[in-house]
Amino acid sequence: MTTTETTPIEAWTRRVEDLVLDLDLSAVRAWKDAQPGRKAIGFLPTYVPRELIHAAGMLPVGVLGAGEELEIVRGDACFQSYICHLPRSVMELGLSGRLDVLDGMLFPSTCDVIRNLSGLWQLEFPDKFVRYVDVPQNFDPEVGGKFYERLLRELLGELCALSGKSPEEVDLAASVRIYNTNRARVSELYALRAEEPWRVPASEAYLALRAGMQLPPEEHTALLEEYLELARAAERPMQDNARVVIAGAFCEQPPLPLIRTLERAGCDLVDDDFMLVSRWLGPDVPETGDPLKALVDAYLAFGGEASCKYVPDGEDKGARLIASVREKHAEGVIFAAPSFCDPALLDRPMLQEALDEAGIAYTSFKYSENTGQLQPIREQAGTFADTIKLWGDQ
Amino acid sequence: MNAPVKKNVVKEPSMLRQKEMIAQHFRDLARAKEQGKKVVYTFVPGNLTELMLSFDCLPLHPEINALQSGMRKLSGEYIAEAERAGHSEDVCTYVKCDIGMMLKGNIGPTGEKLPEPDLLLLSYTGCFTFMKWFELLRERYKCPTAMLHVPYQGEGHFTEEQVQYVVDQLRSEIIPKFEKVTGQAFDIDRLRDLLGNSARAEEDLVYVLESAKKRPSPIDAYFGGVYYIGPLFTAFRGTPAATEYYRMLREEVDARAAAGQGPITPDGLLDEERFRLVVEGPPNWTHFREFWKMFADEGAVVVASTYTKVGGTYDRGFRHNPERPLESLAEYCLGCYTNLNMPTRVDMLTNYVKDYEADGFLINSIKSCNSFSAGQLVMMRQVEKRTGKPGGFIETDLVDPRYFSASNVKNRLESFFQMLAQKGQEVPA
Known part of the structure; x- marks a missing residue:
């Protein structure tokens, strides 16, 4: 009998997975306990300016639901069956006391469900600080910028x-x-994944990114640097997988097993829209001048696209997705959207049309954060990857 | 099979007047191109009707097309068409009905083809889906789009900054697009005149809605209410025709109240008001009369509803103000019902139950409308707790006939009415 020694990158993965799957937010509690009076502020997807929370001396904490880790009882009593899964698990986390460690919550203007959830939070947790962050859909500096x-x-x-x-x-x-x-290290992570995807499995990259939803940015940057070093040093065989971009998963997150399933099905996920808060402003917000104005200008200027953001010029619809495919040398797109996600599902036909015109292959499925039936997805993704490999050039 | 609907439907004179107004509007739309009129597609919540009319534009509302398709039993076919074209079964059926209607030739309720838009006026008010909807229409029509982002009342009130943001957009984005599309200069005095007409009509609408505080209520503020809001929420706000319609409606309601009469239902005057209800959520349109009859047959009268506030919360005191035209339009948009946060919505429902002396309240939860529906179960518990009145909960959809199960809805309503009766809250005969 032989024993397999745990490699450094496997040890890193286990440590970070424990952190990410910890619904009691022990890391946040530990951060608060380290110094009396510290406070933490939760936020939901898609984008809030975390710099403001950090500058106020508090810890920004991404609240992305409970995945497949929690049985939902009280959350289900708040939402009808046709509402997506994220708000019910967030409510379950709140009502079960797991989010007591958070001293406030920010709800960004992602969709009607998160918008209404902000009001439910005000009703259910009247003693907590709750704010709805209505980012502008008008990108004129003199209008949306001023607002x-x-x-x-x-x-x-x-x-x-x-x-x-x-x-x-x-x-x-x-x-x-x-x-x-921090954004620069995230960009580095994505660049390495696109260049040498066999070195950076999407599941590990996902964990690396998601850890930033609980850790202070300085610690998260160090964690990313540690991972990048380990990934570059790890001896991993190059694989002949299909290079794909994931689109539609910017809010409710797919469970980690689903990401691993896509990889096992022969897909290298060379880009995605997971946790866009980490990348929303691009790598460089100007560091000179008024920093708040710099955050505003960076928000207005950033050309990133997500279904929650208005695209003023119809000609630009899908352009960002196509650019991502081109830049990352992807061979196809997997539209993975949460069930009942109006923004992603309403966007999908328009994005598909743009991909059709660009001659880019795609496949589509829906999931929820607690999806357990992965075999159909594995078969679909595997078929898609095989199709790309066999007939991608035709 | 659907239950047969009674054929001799009784209509109030104001309903007939409104029917003629709508028919004329669709005739005008059908001739818009030959008469050189510009057509503007827009939404009901946060609509800028007076501004459109000040530029001589003809408004067309995709939601209204969808609900009319629902009432005419066409929506199922349209939705199926959109789903065949790749639209998810999970999303808003108003959108799919509209897209399906477009794919099948865009034939309007009068049987004539609807004109394509010269401008898409995207008033992004109280509903995220609106944004995607007009991005979808823009793909098809390739016409100019003017986007008005109306911020949400997340803290339960609007701020000066929010009003300023909307006004800034009107000045820098919306009005210039109208000027470009129509070739006309913005005439603020004309806008003021139209806003003055609106305020008079709004006064009469509130009078009519608040008449439901009487016992018996002379109106049904949900099923009847959707007719009463029609002209003000759609193409006619600001017109003399709308002002005249509301004057006529007010007299009609006054006459019924003076005679101690209840509302007119599809079967005629309601004989006995047994239950007074407050209703949250839009109605189902595919089985509208059948749905209404389930209430009327039990003597249940809706005395207040939130759906009749989606196009403006006039009963909270708002009136369009000619003295502050753009600010007034901004405040109107900010105040529409689905732009209010959940605590405010709970407060409104609670106040309705108290002010209108309701016996209970009912939520009609719409499958494809997250803006209304997300969180309604919490709202129900909150209102029950604050009023001590029982709440009922049913689920249907706007225009997808697959989500209206008549027997289930009827069973639930009957149980709800039985509960009201058992609680001894039935109005004594």
Whole structure:
């Protein structure tokens, strides 16, 4: 009998998976316990300016649901069967006390469900700080920009009032720098995955990204650097997989086994829209001038596309997805959207039409964060990968 | 098989007047191109009708097309067409009905082809789906699109900054697009005149809706209410025709109240008001009269509803104001019902139950409308707790006939009415 020694990257993966799957948010509790008076603020997908929370001296915590890890009872009593799964698991986490560690919650303007969830949170947790973050859909600096700037200044003031930090003490520029460094490491991770996908399985990249939903950005950056070093050093065989981009999973997250299933089906996920908050502003928010204005300008200028964001020019619809396919040398797109996700599912026909015109292959399925029946997805993704490999050039 | 609907449907004179107004509007739409009129597709919540009319544009509302297709039993076919074209079974059926109708030739309720839009006015108010809907239409029509982002009342009120943001968009985005599409200069005095007409009609609408505080209520504020809101929520707000319609409606309701009469149902005057209800959520359109009859047969009268506030919460005091035209339009958009946060919606329902002395309240949860439906179970518990009145919950859909199960809905309603009766809250004869 032989024993297999755990490699450093396997040890990293286990450690980070334990962190990510910990619904009690022990890492957040530990951060708060390390210094009396610390506070943490939860946020839902898709995008909030985490720099503001950080600058106010608090820990931003991504609340992305409970995956397949939790039996939903009270959450199901809040939502009808035709509402997606994320709000019911978030509500379950809240009502079961697992989110008590959070001193407030931000609900960004992703869709009607998250919007309404913000109000339910106000009703169910009246003593908690709750804010709806209505990011602009008008990208004119003189219109949407001004509105967003006022919104962010007000939000920063409220966050400071909550944390007890005087606005004079706030060093937002430092927070922007810290998150810029973090975004740069995230970009590096995605670049390496696209260049040498066999070195960076999507499941590991996902864990690396998701760890940032609980850790302070400085720690998360260090964790990413550790992973990048391990991944580059790891001896892993090159594989002849199909290179695909995942689209539609920007809010409710697919369970980790589903991501692994796609890999086992022969797909290298060379790009995705998981946890866009980590990449929403691009790698570099300007570090000179008024940092809050820099966050506003970066938001307006960022050309990223997600179903929750209005595309002012119809000609641009799907352009970002096609650019991702081209830049990452992908051979196809997998539309993976949560069931009952209006934004992703309404977007899908338009994106598919854009891909048709660009001659890019795609396949589509739906999931929920607790999807357990993975075999049909494995068969579908495997067939798609085989098709690409066999007839992709035709 | 659907249950047979009584053939001799009784209609109020105001309903007949409205029917003629709508028919004329669709005739105008059918001739729009030959008469050089510009057609603007837009939505009911946050509609800028006075602004459109000030540019001599003809509004067309995809939601209204969809609901009319639902009432005419065409929506199932349209939805199937959209699903065949790749639209998910999970998403809003208004969208799919509209897309399906477009794919099948865009034939309107009068049997004539609807004109293509010269402008898509995307008033993104209280419903995320609107944004995707008009992105989808833009793909098909390749016409200019004007996007008005109306921020949500997340904190239960709107702020000066939000009003300013909407006004800024009107000035920098919406009005210039209208000027470009129509070739006409913006005439603020004309807009003021139209807004003045609107305010008068709004006053009369509120008077009519609040008449339901009387016992018996002379109106049904849900099934009848959807007719009462028609002109103000669609193409006619600001027109003398709408003002006249509401004057006529008010007199009609006054006359019934003076005679101690209840509302007119499809079967005629309701003999006895047994239950007074508040209803949250839109109605089902595919079986509208059958649905209404389930209430009327039990003597259940809806005395207040939230659906009649999707196109404006006039009973909370808002009136269009000619003195502040753009600010007034902004405040109108911000105040539409589905743009209010959940605590405000719970407050409204609670106040309705109290102010209208309702015996209970009912939620008609719409499968394909997340804007309305997400969180309604929590709303129900909150309103029950605050009012002590029983709440009922049924599930249907807007225009997808697959999601209207008449027997299930009827069973649930009968149980609900029995519960009301057993609680001793039945109005004494």
